Amino acid sequence: MKRVLTVLFATGFIVATLAGVSAAAYAVAGLAEKYLFPGASRLSNIIFLMLVFVMIIATLLTLAERKWSALMQDRVGPNRARIDLPGLRNRSLAGIPHILTDVLKMLTKEDFIPGTANRFLFKLGPILAFAPVFALFAVVPAGPSVTVFGHHVDMVVATPDFGVLYLLAIASLAVYGTALAGWSSNNKFALLGGVRASSQMISYEVALGLSLVGLFMAFSSLQLPALVGDLGLAGAQATGQAQYLWRTDGAFDLGIPAWGFILQPIGFIGFFAASFAETKRAPFDVPEGESEIIGYFVEYSGMKFGMFMISEFVEVVVLAGVTTALFFGGHHLPVGNEWLANQPLMQEHGWLYGTILGTVFWVKVVFLIWVQLVIRWTFPRFRYDQIQTLGWKILLPLGLVNVFVTGALVLWDPSLRALAVVGMLEIGVVVVLTMTKKAEAAEGGAHGAHGAHGHDHGHDAHGVPSHASAASTH
16 A cells, blocks of 8 residues: 555656646746747757756656566665765665766766777767767657747747658667667677667668658658647647547537547557667667677766666657657647637636646656556567567568558548548457457466366376375475
């Protein structure tokens, strides 16, 4: 019961913190537009979205992952580090001092460079591994466009016409960091890890891009704000994922939204699996397999090692944000969007409306981060041939089939309802297959337990009489 209360308190604290930072982001953006120059809100968005939200969440994930894995494995987790101040000496503070010790260790540890390494490329590797991942969030809309202090504010850093292509292009640059880190170290194990990481990332980039083509065809756009969509207020038609496939007539809008995972469940599965493999985290962590004594940054120490590690957690946050924008409606609620936007209080105070929906966006992001942590600590590591088989022989053919089916359904029914019906059938098939496998596993376990119980009466598992086994044991 204590753990349940702890989780509930932590959840409420996280939501309240996200709401507070979202309100501050809109307020500062409005003040920047009012007192600085037009477009100054984009600069404040860089500070709040990329430095505050992304970096702080990624930093806290270094602790959250250890605490969550301890909760799953019925352990206490990190609690030894203390702050030597009156009243704090005997308090673990939920393990937060471990973040400080990690930072101090990486900043003060010896910066070792192998004598036979290429010094320039060795130093360039961590930068190329971190910078592209960090820059990906620049095109992700983290809230609605509202009016604050009489000025229009967009909660996004940049809105290029080629938004999703920017994601794919910049994400592909990260492969240079892993390749250079492995090669420049002049270490055979690091080289093996770099080759594994590069081949894995390149193979999954094909499935990654292909899984999004159906979404592009459904919404006829490459811009993330257009894919997230706008509400149909003041007589305008809703666009993107803000529109409803089916809805009721009434003051409160209720219906089935045109979210990406409903229209493109196969595309969502392919995108999430391929993106997860791009992060090189378990069960796709073959390039860093400690049990095989390899890893493309095995020769790195100090803050260079820290850049590789923090880039993985930044990738977790960015993947959750991009997935939210593409497949889970971005900052939109599943129902009641128009009702909320039409409330006089929301129309009078745009920052409040932006804060509510901005918090919705970040709650979805935190939930998807939690899903990634659950996957990370549930499944064992895949073999390398299994990883390549999944990418080339499963995700790639599924992506191709999904593109043809989506194109045919969009041409047949531009309202996207036919596509949604097929998508919901696909979701149903996946659920049925999953539940069938669970039932078969449970039944097999029951038969195994019954068989073992039957052996207890006369024989052990190897057919040896139980009294003989007992005698040999004694």
